[in-house]
Amino acid sequence: YSDGSPLPTTAAPSTALTMGAADIAIVVVYFIIVMVVGIWSSMRVNRSTVGGYFLAGRSVTWWPIGASLMSSNVGSGLFIGLAGTGAAGGIAVGGFEWNASWVLVALGWIFIPVYISAEVVTMPEYLAKRFGGQRIRIYMSVLSLILYIFTKISTDIFSGALFIQVSFGWNLYLSTVILLLVTAVYTVAGGLAAVIYTDALQTLIMVGGAFALMFIGMGLMDRYMSSIPNVTVPNTTCHLPRSDAFHMFRDPVTGDLPWPGLLFGLTVLATWVWCTDQVIVQRSLSAKSLSHAKAGSVLGGYLKLLPMFFVVMPGMISQALFPNEVGCVDPDICQSVCGASVGCSNIAYPKLVIELMPVGLRGLMLAVMLAALMSSLTSIFNSSSTLFTLDLYHKARPKASELELMIVGRVFILVLVCLSLLWIPVVQTANSGQLFDYIQSVTSFLAPPITALFLMAIFWPRANEQGAFWGLMAGLVIGLIRMVLEFSYSPPSCGQPDHRPAVLADVHYLYFALILLALTCLIIVAVSLATAPIPKENVRKIPHIMILYLYSDLWSGNQKVSTEQYPGLALNRNCRAMLLYLLCINSKSS
Secondary structure, three states: OOOOOOOOOOOOOOOOOOOOHHHHHHHHHHHHHHHHHHHHHHOOOOOOOHHHHHOHHHOEOHHHHHHHHHHHHOOHHHHHHHHHHHHHHOHHHHHHHHHHHHHHHHHHHHHHHHHHHHOOOOHHHHHHHHHOOOHHHHHHHHHHHHHHHHHHHHHHHHHHHHHHHHHHOOOHHHHHHHHHHHHHHHHHHHHHHHHHHHHHHHHHHHHHHHHHHHHHHHHHOOOHHHOOOOOOOOOOOOOOOOOOOOOOOEOOOOOOOEHHHHHHHHHHHHHHHHHHOHHHHHHHHOEOOHHHHHHHHHHHHHHOOOHHHHHHHHHHHHHHHOOOOOOOOOHHHHHHHHOOOOOOHHHHHHHHHHHHOOOOHHHHHHHHHHHHHHHHHHHHHHHHHHHHHHHHHHHHOOOOOHHHHHHHHHHHHHHHHHHHHHHHHHHHOOOOOHHHHHHHHHHHHHHHHHHHHHHHHHHOOOOOHHHHHHHHHHHHHHHHHHHHHHHHOOOOOOOOOOOOOHHHHOOOHHHHHHHHHHHHHHHHHHHHHHOOOOOHHHHOOOOOHHHHHHHHHHHHOOOOOOOOOOOOHHHHHHHHHHHHHHHHHHHHHO
8 A cells, every 4th residue: 555655766776786696596486486376376267257257256265365465555666665654754654554454354344245245346336336327437447447557557667677776787678578578477367366376475475585684684773763874954853863753653733644644544545445446355356255255354454464564664774774875865965876866765675685685585585576566566457457348348348248358358458568668768757756746646635535435335325326426526626626736836845944835734645535535425415415315116226234234143143144054154253253353453553
């Protein structure tokens, strides 16, 4: 999940390491294993049907679902951006990852039962069934595809290619082309089954390699709070580590991540990512039963506790070990280190790999970054193909055969690969990092209206199509107004007064997310009450929160529910216990 922090620039590295034979061998073995797992998993399901290709035949068990939920969200951009933000600001950014753990519980216990009862494959399809009409479905499908192409795909490709370039001196275009082609091959051939099982493998590689780097760094680290660069800015505290660097909850007014925003505003954005985004939800919809979907959500929640330790803390370790490079403040020095005068905190993770990892383990870390990049890309490719094929193409050609839909889905993935390659030169021109500020802000401003729409659709049966559509449009306009203001006024440099309008200087973007959510909900309610309701005879046919009553017996352990009727009942009860334990961990860690 992106935290909105600027991603790194395309400056060429000042030093590049030569890969040893062991490094090359590890990378080659990694590619071979991934291809073998992708081929094996794709042969386990019938890929000639829509359900088999896009939902893995609805036969996936809980553990690969949980691992795929983790790796689908942990792209190479997270290793670069999250570690860099941790280096600059401390552990609070880890709250973005911990927040996801309990939002995933909401996915398994609230959203997935509704989606399954609605018998849908895509999220826009659910909205069409819930509200009727097609304009919301088409809008959401097109919006999702635009966001995937110009934010998620480009961000992951750029960050992963930058890591390879900085660490090993490979040509940016060559490494990008190879990664995209290998990723596309097993995604096109295997469908969601190949994606999920390779994600499970790559999760193991990511966690193992990242923890190895963390322990090596901890063995060398002195003190984070004393990591002050040699050249500083006079008469300011710009060069000093934040006094609240080790505090998760920060001042609600002056904090860079105020605690009310971290608890509530972030939940708005996280609900969009984890409960309504096609990339994430599609994994849970592939489960063989509701119990396996719930258990996968719980496992994913536990796994999301880990990036605090193997991403954020290594970023802080890098700041402590290399304050003159990672923590540089003087614009001229920063320009010479990473090619960006605004700062070099985003090189924290690659710098740690370059300086600390020995031959062999360096190849492992390259495999880790490849795993992060490829797992994220495969998820986006498959989900984008699903949206285009079922929500757009199938609506344009309702009589299309399943064979035709399979071909269109595969061809669209190749189109995404080509668009991604064409986008790379545009990304390279973003030397100031402002392009990625813009991209991440676009997603932040669009998320609250979508979250509001799904919440009202599930929890308020009176919401109708008119209210949903105009609430969505109003939320979009308000978000775009904030976006225009955000980029019309640049934030002040460290030590300079803030002359931006109060709505920008005083309203944190996490607070704005809460405000936008509330406004969108109010508009949906007002318009729905002012227009004709959904006919009463259709109310019970609408998949909203009332359908959850069907699962209340499972939660309470009612003996009238038999294991023959619900084969996953025993797993569901184990899952319930693990859920409570996960919530206890979150409450204590907070």
